[in-house]
Structure formats: C-alpha cells, structure tokens
Amino acid sequence: MQVTINNIAYSLSDLEKDIWNRLVNGAVKSRDSFHTPSVATHSGNDISLRTVVLRKAVSESKELRFHTDTRSKKWQELIVNPSISALFYDAADRIQIRVKGRAVLHFNNDITAAAWQKTSLSSRRCYLTNFDPSSFTDHPTSGLPEHIEQENFTLEESEIGFNHFGIVSIQVQNIDWLWLHHAGHRRAHFDYVSEQYQWMIP
Template identity: 45%
Template sequence: MVTMPLDIWSSDDEPRLGVVLDEIWTLLEEGVTDRRHGFHTPVAATLPDSGGAALRTVVLRHVDREARCLRFHTDIRSKKVQDLKADPRISFLFYDRGAQTQIRVDAVATVSHKDEVTAAAWEKLTLDNRREYMAAEHPGEPSAWPTSGLPPELQERDPTLEESEKGYKEFAVVSASFSKLEWLYVCHEGHRRARFDWTAEGELDTTWLVP
C-alpha cells in the first residue's frame, strides 16, 4: 500500500488540525498492517541508567485511538525492558517518505509479561515470529563469534507449534500511552508543524508550530 502525501496545497485553505490528527491516526494504523510502510518500524528511545538515550528500531504491532496507545513486542530479557522498569518514559520517532510526514511521540510504557495481554498477542504470532523469542542467551549478551542466539536445531527452520511454546516465557508486550504528539509535514513549498496535547481529563489542546 502506497500512502499519498497529505495534500495541503489543493486550495487556499490550510487543513484544520482535526484533519491533520485524523491523518496521523490513519498513518499509524497503516503502519501496523503494512510492513512496507514507514510507520511500521519506528525508532524508540528509552532512558538507561548510564545516561543519554538508548535508541532502537521496533515493530509497531497495535494502535488504539481511544486509549492513545501504541504497542510493540520485545524479549523480557532485553535492555529496553530493564530501562522501562527503572523509568517508564519512552519516545518514538516515525517517518514515512511517501507521506512526507514525521511524528514524534512522548509516552509512558507498561510492560506486560505472562498475562492476558501477552497471551492474546502470542496466539496471533506466526511460528517464525515466535522463533525470535527462543534464544538461549539474553539479547545483547557478549559472544565470541557471530550468532543468532538460537539453539542449533532451529538455525535453519521454524519451530513446531509445540516447540514454539518455549518462547512464551521470554515474550513481552510494551504498551505506550501518550498525551503529547508532534507532527511535521515536509515539502518543498514550505514545511508545516503542529503539536497535540491531551490533558489528564482527555481534553485536546492543539497548536501550529514554526517548523
């Protein structure tokens, strides 16, 4: 699916911010279902104890407009989970070249492990996806040679359904609820930028920003 850029130059009127926000939600939802979409693999930043920000690419798995929540899957043993347990703040950077759109999201994360959320998500995973959680060692563990971390019997094949269940104990879902979002539309005629803030009561405050 090819996302067309938001056409804000088709008339003398600039788009209303409500239209922009609806476009943002559409792009996020397309990012869940379309692997080729730019929003399918955002960059996520956590705050490690060592200082600075730790960046990595994640796969967007679920979007909830009503709850303003984004989800991705990870290994419970990963460093990002350690970071989030110490400080649940997380930020995302999305960019889709076709839509000429960048989105920045500041959120607070909840890590689910061996609960209803992970059970429901696990049931939807393909066998090759489940295989990703069957490494014997922790992600980021030093190794004397290049390795996938997978056991020898799974190096060149997917696990059976029965075998794959061993990976569930390492499977986690990160749910990131947000109350602040910034949108940037990039084009030759002149960029456009806006911010969306939600209060604790769910009321929305919007404003245009200088790009």
C-alpha cells in the same frame, strides 16, 4: 485555520485523525514507512535508540504497541523509567511524527497471551535464545540452537518462548507533527494531557 496537503484542507482535529490513520496503517501494513519506528528509552543518564515493528495502534485509547523480549535491555530500562519516545518518517509524504508517552509493560497476561497465539513460528524464534539478548559471545551467532535456527521445531516446542514474550504499550501523551513542503513547512503539536492542539513554527 487549516493546512492543505494534496488538495485536502486539514484542521488541527482533521490532522490528528490523519496521524492516527497513518499509525494504524503502519501497524497493519508491513511495507508501510510507519511500520518500523525508532523507539528511544532512558538508559541511566544515557539514551538508547532502536528500530521496532509497530504491532498495533489504537486511536481511541491513544496507544501504540510493539513486541519484545523481556530479557532485553529496553525492557529493563523501561522498568526503571517508563518515559518513551517513538519516531516515524514517511519520506514519500514528507511527514515526520514524534511521539512521547509512558510505557505500560505487559507480561504473562491476557494481552500477551492473545498476541502470542497469533505469532508465527518464525517470529517465535526471537524468544527462544538460550542466552539473554545483548550477551557478548566469542563467535558470531544467532544464539539459537541449530534446529530452532532452521525453523525445525513444532508450535508446541515454541511455547517456552512465551516466558520471554513482552508487549510494550506506549500510552501516548503528545505528538509533534511536521510536514516538509517547498512553499513552507508546517508543524503542529497535539497534547493529550492538557488536551491542547496547536500550530507551531517549524
């Protein structure tokens, strides 16, 4: 059983490979529509949703990564409950991908050290606020000291940011794929826990 998209016929396993190609592209290309997924976490009995930058996608290990401040709410929420979901939509190709998985939190280890080395000065600013992210203030501010806001600091001075630098690794458990098409939508489910790939009614 196959689905034909742009004259290419895809089996379920072809589709699964295509999904990971798209995710890998999303991680490496800053203008790709898969570069900035929405990521949902549990916040007590509530839900919490935000945009992040997809930094890495590894097909072999079914892993997605993004960077964040370990003082952020999402990090604290994931410590309590590692259930996580990510949402991607490519408006040009009309493909939605919904990912569910478990978050593995990396902090102060080889993985964060290697990623931190590659982080630009301007990205490092995110980890250099004196106050915790989400703190309320009495005036609009980035929370950064003036010289840091103006990027007037050295790489050495930015090293302190490593103390707040965390990587969330999503260990993907399943993917829900949806393709919108005027002649009939198509949907498929890829479950890595039960190792089942199935077509679905959209």
